[in-house]
Amino acid sequence: MSQTLETPLLDTVDTPDDLRRLDKSQLRQFSDELRNEMIDAVGSTGGHLGSGLGVVELTVAIHYVFATPEDKLIWDVGHQAYPHKILTGRRDRIRTLRQGGGLSGFTKRTESEYDPFGAAHSSTSISAGLGFAVANKLNDRPGKAIAVIGDGAMSAGMAYEAMNNAEQAGNRLVVILNDNDMSIAPPVGGLSAYLARMVSSSEYLGLRSLASKVARKLSRRVHSSLEKAEEYTRGMVTGGTLFEELGFYYVGPIDGHNLEHLIPVLENVRDSEQGPVLVHVVTQKGKGYAPAEDSADKYHGVARFDVITGKQKKSSGGPPNYQNVFGETLAKLAESDRRICAITAAMPGGTGVDKFAQAHPDRAFDVGIAEQHGVTFAAGLAAQGMRPFAAIYSTFLQRAYDQVVHDVAIQNLPVRFAIDRAGLVGADGATHAGSFDVTYLATLPNFVVMAAADEAELVHMTYTAAEYDDGPIAFRYPRGAGVGVPLPQAPEKLEIGKGRVVRGKANGGKVAILSLGTRLHEALKAADQLEAKGLPTTVADMRFAKPLDTALVEQLTASHEVVVTIEEAAIGGLGAHVLTFASDAGLLDTGLKIRTMRLPDLFQDHDAPEKQYDEAGLNAPHIVDTVLKALRHNSAGVEEARA
Template identity: 85%
Template sequence: MTLRPETPLLDQVDTPLDLRKLEPAQLRQLADELRAEMIDAVGSTGGHLGSGLGVVELTVALHYVFNTPQDRLIWDVGHQAYPHKIITGRRDRIRTLRQGGGLSGFTKRSESEYDPFGAAHSSTSISAGLGFAVANKLTGNPGKAIAVIGDGAMSAGMAYEAMNNAEQAGNRLVVILNDNDMSIAPPVGGLSAYLARLISSSEYLGLRSIASKLAKKLSRRVHQSLGKAEEYTRGMVTGGTLFEELGFYYVGPIDGHNLDHLLPVLENVRDSEQGPVLIHVVTQKGKGYAPAEESADKYHGVPKFDVVTGEKAKSKAGPPAYQNVFGETLAMLAQSDEKICAITAAMPSGTGVDKFAAAHPERAFDVGIAEQHGVTFAAGLAAQGMRPFAAIYSTFLQRAFDQIVHDVAIQNLPVRFAIDRAGLVGADGATHAGSFDLTYLATLPNMVVMSPSDEAELVHMTYTAAEYDDGPIAFRYPRGNGVGAAMPEVPQKLEIGKGRIVRGDEKGGKVAILSLGSRLAEALAAADTLVAKGLSTTVADLRFVKPLDADLIRKLATTHEVVVTVEEGSIGGLGAHVLTLASDEGLLDGGLKIRTLRLPDIFQDHDTPEKQYEQAGLNAPHIVETVLNALRHNSAGVEEARA
């Protein structure tokens, strides 16, 4: 156990108002204390580490120079905002990060007035900032909007769509490009810092304005030529030509860890009439903590760790993670099928595509934070005869829904969607939960949708998808480790639209539980309780929500009194499709009772997955209670079932 760091200056700062009482010369010490506090806090809770460490000085400088919260500060992506949370009145709760009832791991409007916009997905800040800025302009509010965009978020098309319209905001919009992987500019030093101060100064901007007015009095062609010359001269020195073309006044690059460089530039931009402005800031992920500096990818998101050694808390040995099962299976299948390729959107290790890439680097593609492009890229590959797997988190695939419809489903192209993080995801909360994929995918003609009950089933579904060339096919699986199922030596090709009975039979009984996905273990546990109460129970693993196994459902519906569907998805998924089948075929006319268990119609806050599923009513006791209520058992029986 380590002692909490000493933070005498930080102890004086509860809000940015306190921060602004400090002298500029004190800010270096404050930043060091803020960094130490963040490391200690994340060490005790786990969470995103490297990105926040990289913006400590930037966080201090922004709150020192701008009048937050009247000036709206938007972090993109929100996991950069841990230092921001500490100095905006939430330090006393920082060690509750990502825990039930504690602080969110992202910015959240309901959490603080200093969080004007929730940001857990990426690349939204410039659009939102433009909205704030234009609203201020229309209402006469003097506040500015400052969008801090980093961690690869500038790779998404939405950021450029926003910049293309940003001129409407004038000087009320400031964009901070947090370049923390040196992807745009080389390391910067004193000369670039001097240039940044110069071109953001009122004197330079004044001269530029005078020159512009003079040029306008000349011919239009001369005016345009002079403007381009000035723009490209600065662009060659600073690298900002692209942003100038999009309507921004570009400043940078500058060292994001040097407060002597940051403060004067931010002050110049704050007071400038020029706008909108983009400030290019170069930072280092993990700055100030050696283990994170040396391995930025491994310290992007971390479990609890020892602050002194950097050693992470080790999880108990157990079954393989679903993402690794997928990646290894796909890599194995690609050994004998040269048409298989894999696409991910900035999540190679999170999706298991890194396993595939290690074996088949020429057929692995990381498109960056660009899910829309990734899906249509996969469609093009499929149209040319390849067998692409688009491996994307459920919550991120939402951003590419139009491409799934227009570019894949309508054209009936055999794109394989490997959808990770299906269902509830624990500490990342509502923004990252895979709640809706079953519903939005199963509405589409031509789409096949599967969900494995365990890691062995995932092997079979990966192989089934590889062999399926008749149109698009998707399979979705949860975050974390499998259940310990025996892994198959040889994958099986599943019959499309066919489920299986895993307990009981279709001949008859009191209760039939139709499970889809990883809640099968809970369905079987519920069956044990029901059988112990004298209620014969059949459990089916449907495997497919589309197409449904209509024959199996019809047989179970006509030979059981109660049918309960169980799924880890929102309303409109399996339960809705089973009810539609029952209604269309008149199965409800004979008194059959159908009950659907699914995720509740709310956005569930972050907590452990176990508590989230308990809150959602998707555990064995809730299944039992649903059955007993359907059979009109008395309350004593319900309480007994809960026990």
């Protein structure tokens, strides 16, 4: 249910240029209108809510003070950028968020000149901002770069790598630390706001510069002592010694919802010759919307909801979600095996590790947004005889690929990778799609790579991974609910590298469909349609991309005229491994027709999952069409089939 909005000030603002024409005294009302507009929009579309509500005033202040888009505003992750989108010419499309053909849920370079850098993964903003700032410096351009990074993103090493390098940008780089969860700072009040304004003011900085020049005339030892005394005194009063050590001039903490405090500080920072500068802003997730303030975790990402009551629209029952099947299965296995541990990188609920943590809190580890550390931590656990499960989204595991190769695969350590969000992910789009994990893991020596066709198979694969100690093993599964098959009473230990025939005969038929993962059910639908055309069809669930069930592949290729592989993964997965084996074994010399179906060679935009798979050409009609086109090389056979 939408609320009737009265937005007289917001109606006058289409771009930040319009915003800057407002008087400062109007910005409080403007922020309230902007917050209400965002709540109403997300209520009708779903999406990220709490983080955007927390930065409304900060968004207004940044665009009011800085000359965007000439000054480059870079949001870390970008899921908090909905108010930014409304302010930058996209209000008329804000109710298309995360829908096919609509606005992205993250910042996107092709969407607006006000999105200078696309984001959706964490902790990249300072590095990117440094690049913009240094480029302006080298080309003698006046623009600044403003990177807004959340305190959660500061758990990733990349942020500190960038800060350690940031002095090269001089005063052209401003980092705003949005502290909304980790409580880095003490409560923010009038004293801290006063101190922030004071230490960012031109008068203070002028005196500081003068004192520094005088000190330089003295001995080097005296100058160094005075400089450190000033730095640490200010650090003790206001916080921020760590950032000072990394080369930043620290300002804060300040209340990120108090525009009277926030705007003067940002104006001082904008006009300062000191730099780079880090402004520490304290905000509240869900600010201004009571349901989100009371339950920040539940309102981080939301389905469509009633704006008045805050009640989210929930699905009416159905099969369990894959991540919950994994988490509950692992928790049960850990009851009888003290070696089992679970590791997540800031996504306990999204991966099902929260279920494990409730049962075994001493063996559940949330390492923060630090996938690289998480993987090597798991490798250390494995080397010491534990059975670690690294439960990480496919798209986020990409961030730790070096550690997967160097610290796990080369040492042949039995780390178990539970890869969530495999395949296409709907509204989160290309940045979160699990497209590449089969390819980037199945190329590695020592790795076992599995894909669950349904929730029952996920139970078996979790148990198989727990019992496998001969090296690294991974299993992938998609986002969302299972297909509705009954869960097994007891898990089955799968034979490594062995698939299964689920329809037809391995040694007879005209068409064989080899499926990896949850396209199996589309393959079975396609088999029904092909059988109706008089084409006997065998369907195999390969289960393993690596090691490949070469005996099954050889049997199927020897007894079928057309073999089709299908997977929800990029090129280099099952299809590539089947083709390589067939080529090496001389199977292609017989005139065998092999066709591979996989994700297309492009980054697919956000849309409903069923539409994404249709666009990718991975549904039953596409399988049927692929088979019929392959058979057209034997025109008589096709005509017989069509008749």
